[in-house]
Amino acid sequence: MNDSSASVVGARKDAEVISVVGLAHATSHFFQLVLPPLFPWLMQDFSLSFTAAGMLMTVFFVVSGVGQAIAGFFVDRFGARPALLAGLGMLAAAAVVLGLAQDYPTLLLAAAIAGSGNAVFHPADYTLLNRLVSAKRLGHAFSAHGLTGTLGWAAAPVLMVGVAGPFGWRAAAFVAAGIAVLALVVLAQHKGIGPGPAHGAGDPAADAAGPPAGAFxxxxxxxxxxxxxxxxxxxxxxxxxxxxxxxxxxxxxxxxxxxxxxxxxxxxxxxxxxxxxxxxxxxxxxxxxxxxxxxxxxxxxxxxxxxxxxxxxxxxxxxxxxxxxxxxxxxxxxxxxxxxxxxxxxxxxxxxxxxxxxxxxxxxxxxxxxxxxxxxxxxxxxxxxxxxxxxxxxxxxxxxxxxxxxxxxxxxxxxxx
Known part of the structure; x- marks a missing residue:
């Protein structure tokens, strides 16, 4: 394979990684704003105060924050792709639990499951981008990653309210579950998105002197x-x-x-x-x-x-x-x-x-x-x-x-x- 062909193959591989990781990231950001647009319906059906409704998001982000630090160890030990698959599966499960909820504790459970699923994305996404994307395209990879997250945020309120209005908030929750399942299927089909050598020779991050002394x-x-x-x-x-x-x-x-x-x-x-x-x-x-x-x-x-x-x-x-x-x-x-x-x-x-x-x-x-x-x-x-x-x-x-x-x-x- 000549240099030109190798360059084309490398560009296609980078594009595949950036696209699939971007889809996963958009899904995670989408789920960060699944609950807030549904608050008017949830507050009415479950007689919730603003404080109780807000507690759902507090649970989501507290679980996600703690879980994110832990998820990094999972990613380093078992790989980023399995972590993403697990995260998307948990987001789908959280949406199903939300759609079936009959009381406030179940809403809290759905928020906690969603927070656990959300926790894996940053350590997994950035591990894949850093290890699989060519150094010369890393800046654009990070740019695309941020952009897809913003698009996920933008899509959630529109879709959740658009579905909940005519069909009810439970239908909106199941639509969210379908989005997570769709992203899960796409990621599962891209088996090449997995462990690989770190790119970017000459970059301080890639050229660090040896492994750390311990896990912490x-x-x-x-x-x-x-x-x-x-x-x-x-x-x-x-x-x-x-x-x-x-x-x-x-x-x-x-x-x-x-x-x-x-x-x-x-x-x-x-x-x-x-x-x-x-x-x-x-x-x-x-x-x-x-x-x-x-x-x-x-x-x-x-x-x-x-x-x-x-x-x-x-x-x-x-x-x-x-x-x-x-x-x-x-x-x-x-x-x-x-x-x-x-x-x-x-x-x-x-x-x-x-x-x-x-x-x-x-x-x-x-x-x-x-x-x-x-x-x-x-x-x-x-x-x-x-x-x-x-x-x-x-x-x-x-x-x-x-x-x-x-x-x-x-x-x-x-x-x-």
């Missing part, structure tokens, strides 16, 4: 902990926007709730565009600098909105620009983990490191509503946007610290402790 050796790495902090800060900001920006913007700028809710859609669309563009930044700049550029722009817009002085007609475009900035940083955040945190433990630890670091996302999603809910209850709406900017700035600092650690190791040839 990565926990002594400062960079691993700083990456966890980065994702925690990132998600505190994002969760505040996702959950509270419609009410904040409605109160601060006199927008109707329906129009203010469109601001979240504008943010998501901007984020999707930025994620695609961010794939081109990965190979052209250090990840921490790309993150700083995107999140600094997003933080400035959050501060502007917090002043209440932006024109009402400009709120949606500003939210779209904020999403664009965060999206540009997205692929670089994934490369940050690969180049910096993983470099201290080796490619054999992709699963456990990605699992631990990305559990910061679930931790943020579980805790952020509590913090920002306090400001919402107190009517301190500008402080919510200020908080978004503060957490984005803290994420920049965490990314900078990780980048500094990587630079020091490269300059002195030392292994991080």
């Amino acid at each position: 050796a990565f926990l002594v790495s400062r960079n691993v902990w700083m990456c966890f902090v980065f994702f925690l800060m990132w998600t505190f900001a994002f969760s505040a926007l996702q959950n509270f920006s419609p009410a904040v913007l409605s109160n601060m700028y006199g927008l109707s709730l329906s129009w203010a809710a469109t601001a979240v859609t504008a943010y998501m669309l901007g984020n999707a565009v930025g994620t695609v563009g961010g794939g081109f930044l990965v190979n052209g700049a250090s990840p921490d600098r790309a993150i700083a550029f995107g999140l600094f722009a997003a933080a400035l817009i959050a501060v502007l909105l917090a002043t209440g002085q932006a024109p009402a007609a400009g709120v949606l475009p500003l939210m779209a620009l904020m999403g664009l900035g965060a999206g540009l940083a997205g692929p670089s955040r994934d490369m940050l983990v690969r180049r910096s945190a993983v470099s201290g433990a080796g490619a054999a630890s992709f699963g456990r490191i990605y699992g631990f670091v990305y559990s910061g996302l679930d931790t943020g999603l579980a805790l952020s509503p509590i913090l920002f809910g306090y400001f919402m209850d107190a009517g301190r709406f500008p402080e919510v946007m200020v908080g978004v900017a503060v957490f984005q700035a803290l994420a920049i600092l965490a990314a900078w610290r990780v980048g500094q650690g990587a630079a020091e190791r490269g300059r002195f040839g030392t292994k991080e402790q």
Whole structure:
């Protein structure tokens, strides 16, 4: 096989991996928003308060966060593909349990099962992408991965409400189960999506010096902990926007709730565009600098909105620009983990490191509503946007610290402790 043919085969293999992993990721994000759109029906049928309904999502993300750190060890031991198959199966089972639920404890059980299924995706997805996708396409692989997750989020509310309206919430739950089963069948048919050698010779993450001293050796790495902090800060900001920006913007700028809710859609669309563009930044700049550029722009817009002085007609475009900035940083955040945190433990630890670091996302999603809910209850709406900017700035600092650690190791040839 000549170089040209080998290149074509390599590109096709990369495309297969990126597509199948993207489908799995879209499914996991879809299930993160299966329950919230059904709250009006669930609250009526089960006489639930807002607190009780919200507890379903708390259970989901707490189980997912703890499970994600554990799932990384499973991925490293048994492989990413079996983990994804198990995760998709659990999502399907959770939707069936939801559709058959007759009481609140069963709803909690469905949320816990869904959280357990959701836990496997980040460690499994990133293990497959890092080990099977060519280094030159990794940036675009991370970009596609983030984009499919956003599409999964966007599809869930539309489909769940669209089915629950005419056919009932139980029918919507069974439709969700069918989506998970479909993704499971597609993944099962792609038997080539499995263990493989780590690509990217010359990349610090792939060239780490030998295996870790033990299963938990990565926990002594400062960079691993700083990456966890980065994702925690990132998600505190994002969760505040996702959950509270419609009410904040409605109160601060006199927008109707329906129009203010469109601001979240504008943010998501901007984020999707930025994620695609961010794939081109990965190979052209250090990840921490790309993150700083995107999140600094997003933080400035959050501060502007917090002043209440932006024109009402400009709120949606500003939210779209904020999403664009965060999206540009997205692929670089994934490369940050690969180049910096993983470099201290080796490619054999992709699963456990990605699992631990990305559990910061679930931790943020579980805790952020509590913090920002306090400001919402107190009517301190500008402080919510200020908080978004503060957490984005803290994420920049965490990314900078990780980048500094990587630079020091490269300059002195030392292994991080």
